[in-house]
Amino acid sequence: MNRFDYVRAGTVAEAVGAFGDGARFIAGGTNLIDLMKYEVEKPGRLIDITRLPLQGIEEHEGGLRLGALATNAKVAYDARVAERYPLLRNAILAGASAQLRNAATTGGNLLQRTRCYYFYDAGTPCNKREPGSGCPAIGGVNRIHAIFGASDQCIATHPSDMCIALAALEATVRVSGPDGERAIPFAEFHRLPGNAPEKDTTLKPGEIVVSVDLPERGFARNYTYLKLRDRLSYAFALVSVAAGLELDGDTITTARLALGGVAHKPWRNQEAEALLVGQPATRETFAKAADLIVAEAKPQSENGFKVELARRAIVRGLEQAAAGTPQSLSDKRIQ
Amino acid sequence: MLLDTSPPVSADTPIGITLTINGQRRELQVAPWTTLLDLLRERLDLTGTKKGCDHGQCGACTVLVNGTRVNACLTLAVMKDGAEITTVEGLASLGERKGSNALHPIQEAFIEHDAFQCGYCTPGQLCSAVGMMGEGHAHSRDEIREAMSGNICRCGAYTNIVDAIEDVMQHGAAR
Known part of the structure; x- marks a missing residue:
């Protein structure tokens, strides 16, 4: 160091x-x-x-305001989060280990860097670490890499589970910096790599996350966080699905879907979400949305499996959400 | 207020901190890049806490900071100024028979259930188990396994580790 x-x-x-x-x-x-x-x-x-007064979780405009320094464990085990935002709770508890969740914070979770092997290996080129040096992941060892939204400069994925749920919940990130405070819609907080893969987010230099604000709508009845990975615990997602539905009988009235492990940011497809609305909550409906999403996939040399894995995970995630049977955190069998 | 370091502490100036380690108050001068793990092992001779991966992946360095389990390898000592630290050396004093030479119930249970082989991961497993029981979120075997997944055991003593923890959770101590 x-x-x-x-x-x-x-x-x-x-x-x-x-x-x-x-x-x-x-x-x-x-x-x-x-x-x-x-x-x-x-x-x-x-x-x-760590000593800034940003530890709290407070009621805010019908939703909750998560202080940037509230630990992942504190948020996950908050009774209001468990009752009103179980999707967020499950996503947090699907990530890392208990020790890490006890230390890691809400703001830090948003800002964690990719786990691309080449990014972590200072002995190799990496456009994210050293802009302009190249991307050995393209054509290299890339089974964990992106299938959506990558560029010819970077195919890294965003690693967070929590952020996939926050994307589906349409949270707002409140930041403070040299030019004062501003609020960033979650979908605009993380960015695609494009020609500047060194930038993970739209934060400006010197800006600090002060809170993550959850809107009232929490999908507490019909949700799931389904995470598929190489081992059953304490591993990053190959593909994950955060799904939230609102239903009127069997008809979908609101749908949110965000994917993890597949892109440089939590991946949403609003066209697919719109396609679900007004439709019966059936496997056929979910398959149409999944097909629409994966039609855009551009796999790398070693991660073609992620396309079919994502398609099936989307269908299964939406089925779990519709049935009100979210993926269990301890019994890892996928029902 | 800012720490009394303006201009900020230059990279070569140690910083004074106070830690209470296993009940003993210590005034220490540390370089800011010293991890809690290196401070415990290299400076204070508390070598019970192990350095496995040094990257937060194995859990061998798990200690309790203000009663909460964390990876000491990913913790800068200077950031924990004022904290209470418990390492494996201090676990016994957290047990019911505080003050005697008795082990903590989880330590007794690990012996009773043969919950280790080489022993390298054991201090981290023990501190993690104590932290987990304090958190109170794990109740079933599956939940214990998930809650302990941040502690790797390459000897593969997992089944007996879960047995030992379950025993203490159910009976307060190994039978």
Whole structure:
């Protein structure tokens, strides 16, 4: 790990004021410290924000405001989250380990970096780590990589489970920075790699996440978070599905669907969601939506399996949501 | 308020912190890049906590910070200024027979159930199990397995580890 200056901030204004070139904010540190050990991140200054008053979970405009420093465990086990946003709870508990969830924060979860092998290996080129150096994942070892929205510069995937649920819930990210506060719709917070894969998000330099705001609609009756991975626990998603439905009898009135493990950001297809509305909640309906989504897939040399895996996971996820039988977190059999 | 370091602590200046480790208050000077794991092992000779992967993937470094289980390898000591740390060396004093030389019930249960072979992951498994029981979210065997999935055992003692934890959860101690 490189040497760095350490600053401990007590307010958001102090934290923002301490920011400069080469500085990084640190909270849970579960990803940043790991990246520093690999010398992928070499910050000149760490600004410790763990003592900012952003730990709480509060009622907000009919929904909940999750403080940026509320840990993943605190959010997942909050009784209001469990009752009103079980999709978020399940997504958080599908990720990482208990130890990591005890340390990792809401804001940090949004900002974790890809687990692309090449990004993590400072001995190889990587356009995300060193812009312009190349992408060995293209044509290389890429079974975990993107099938949607990749560019010829980067095929990395976004790693978070929590963010897939937040995308489906249409949360809002509130940030504070040198130019004051602003609110970013969740769909606009993460970005596709395009020609600037070094940028994971639309945050500006010196901006800090202060809260994630959940709208009232939580899909607490008909939801699932279905995560498919190489081992049954403590592994990143190959494909995951966050699904939320509202039904009138058997007819779908609202549908939300976000996919993880397949793109540089939580992947949504609003055309497919619109196609579901007004239709009967049947396997045939779900298959049409799944077919529409995977029609856009552009697999890499080793991850063609993800296309069919995603298609089936979408259908199964929507079936689980419609039936009100979300994927169990401990019994890993997929019903 | 900002830590009394303006201009910020230069990279070569150690920072004074206070930690209560296994009940003992310690005033320490640490470089900001020192992980809690390295501080425990290299500076304080508390080598019970193990360095396995050093990347948060194996759980061998699990300790309790203010009663909560975390990976000491992914924790900067300076960020935990003021915290109470419990390592495997301090688990016994958390047990019911505090003050005696008795082991913590989970330690006794690990022996009773043969819940280890080489023992390298065991300190992390023990601290993780104590943290898990304190959290109170795991009730069935499946839930224990899921809640303990951040602790890898390459000897494969998982079945007996779950037996030991289940025993303590049901009976308060190994029979």
